[in-house]
Amino acid sequence: MAQQGSGGNVLAAICSFFIPGLGQLVQGRILPAIIFFVATAGLYATVVAWFIGVIVHIWAIVDAARYKGT
Structure with missing residues (x-):
């Protein structure tokens, strides 16, 4: 899994900047993505x-x- 500060987390943060919850969706965390959105x-x-x-x-x-990650 991605470590804190890894490229995957940076991409997820950028995605969440544009659409709240999209970063969590990119990381495969569907429930937090729905809640944030x-x-x-x-x-x-x-x-x-x-x-x-x-x-x-x-x-x-x-x-x-x-x-x-877990």
């Missing part, structure tokens, strides 16, 4: 809580970059 999209759609969506989006990027 739905949560971020839902929060971005809410006018009052869009800034929380930004935080969740950043969290998705960092999560993809730091994933160590």
